[in-house]
Amino acid sequence: MARTITLRLSDEVYEAVKRYAEAEQTSMNAWVEGVLSTEDMRRRCAAHGAWMRAKPGVAAAALAFGAANQAALAEAGLPSLSPTAL
Numbered sequence: 001m002a003r004t005i006t007l008r009l010s011d012e013v014y015e016a017v018k019r020y021a022e023a024e025q026t027s028m029n030a031w032v033e034g035v036l037s038t039e040d041m042r043r044r045c046a047a048h049g050a051w052m053r054a055k056p057g058v059a060a061a062a063l064a065f066g067a068a069n070q071a072a073l074a075e076a077g078l079p080s081l082s083p084t085a086l
Contacts, residue, residue: 007032 009017021031052059073080 017028017031021028024031026034070080
């Protein structure tokens, strides 16, 4: 179930949000949702990066799995990432 929250913004911040939203030709609500979504993704990626750094074995296994998949695609004559991208 969706929840509604109310953000109280200073006049200065309100006007800035309004300018940014108008520049992107979108509503202020949609602009704020986009900013929050971007911030959420940034935080999730940072947490994932920290988790991967704490588990180098998992990272190595994932890279090896990806390399094996790319090799299998190349052997089958299917498009894949270039070897330098790995």
